[in-house]
Ligand SMILES: Nc1ncnc2c1ncn2[C@@H]1O[C@H](COP(=O)(O)OP(=O)(O)OP(=O)(O)O)[C@@H](O)[C@H]1O
């Protein structure tokens with residue numbers, strides 16, 4: 001059987017917090033191999049959309065399908081494990097005491113071999129497994145340009161470098177879809193280039209599809225084949241980055257006229 005062409009399909013997603021309609025009847029699909037941008041003003045519902053599709057929050061109404069399987073209201077860890085759909089948060093999270101390589105090995109270990117027994121088991125099979133993860137970790141460390149700090153504690157590195165660790169950790173389990181919440185926020189132009197290159201590499205060479213929340217419109221233009229604009233929880237516009245930028249409503253609501 002061939003894999004479905006649509007990797008993620010969201011239909012009529014709505015989520016309110018009290019009187020605020022954070023996400024309002026949003027439809028969205030991501031094709032296999034696509035890098036889709038999700039943009040819009042502060043408070044327009046982008047992160048809430050992520051929360052409701054990845055099991056962190058329950059949508060009021062709507063459906064979420066991952067490769068044709070309905071996953072609406074599945075808990076976060078089940079989606080990550082069985083669905084191989086991973087997300088980042090606006091706040092970066094790494095294991096600060098562990099070095100960069102250990103951060104990646106642990107990430108691979110948690111997803112590929114989730115039982116406690118397998119994590120702490122000894123013997124040949126366990127050693128081979130960890131050796132395989134370590135090889136994969138070293139490749140990703142080179143790819144993200146972290147080779148020179150591979151054995152430093154993650155907590156001693158800069159915010160931008162920690163973002164790269166988090167991103168490389170997400171690639172460890174070979175996910176099918178990664179959702180990134182403002183991956184470029186607060187990092188310098190050189191590291192932005194590195195993150196863009198890494199996303200493109202993962203997309204091209206590893207076949208990972210992406211949904212990326214991003215305020216930097218140049219990055220969206222560079223990275224995404226298509227973008228969706230949210231405003232006050234609703235989908236305002238959808239198209240190529242060039243079409244979206246040229247749209248009058250988008251200019252008024254988001255890009256400043
Ligand atoms: N857990 C929550 N409890 C109450 N209100 C919330 C919660 N999460 C989000 N909201 C509200 O929902 C709306 C959408 O917020 P959301 O964080 O999704 O926006 P965003 O597009 O990600 O914004 P930003 O670009 O600033 O990150 C806002 O009005 C916000 O205050």
Ligand SMILES: [Mg+2]
Nearest residue numbers: 046047048090
């Ligand atoms: Mg947000």
